[in-house]
Amino acid sequence: NAGVMQNPRHLVRRRGQEARLRCSPMKGHSHVYWYRQLPEEGLKFMVYLQKENIIDESGMPKERFSAEFPKEGPSILRIQQVVRGDSAAYFCASSPLAGAKNIQYFGAGTRLSVL
């Protein structure tokens, strides 16, 4: 059973370009979470999705950021018109069910660098 797969592992973009980060959850998992991590800091929650639904996007910046988890295919975190402050590691986690009693399994992350 493959773990959570994120790609690309490293992404370099120039200011103003778009960044697309992909996350394939573990087989059988229907809940996906996206987090952002700055150097020497903890993970900050961004968005929680189920298939075709955004459940909680309270951590997402209001502009330029969007996320989706279509019926088929991976979850996508999209950042439009990237700025240097978007440089960070972005992690995706999946779980089989919702709730405080369910473990989140993390991918290896995508490290975004904005030049």
Place this chain on the structure above:
Amino acid sequence: GENVEQHPSTLSVQEGDSAVIKCTYSDSASNYFPWYKQELGKGPQLIIDIRSNVGEKKDQRIAVTLNKTAKHFSLHITETQPEDSAVYFCAPHASGGSYIPTFGRGTSLIVHP
């Protein structure tokens, strides 16, 4: 929202010593208390967790203790080894809503051979 603090931020020990990391939280509704280990260049991995109806849980060299009254829980690593060197995060979950964990800022553990 949940306010989470970890101490210490850095911990340096000799191989074979014990290490203890403490996590304090603010939301009395929290009922799930996991610890994650993050190695360089990798994502966090769950190493041990405890639920609110249990005071202590042990798994070989690692253990977690919970004090719900004082709102803190601790990670204990005994007989530390160089491969224990990593950043450790606590991430208590409050019940209700979307069950989104709030991560602490992390503790960098360095085990010297």
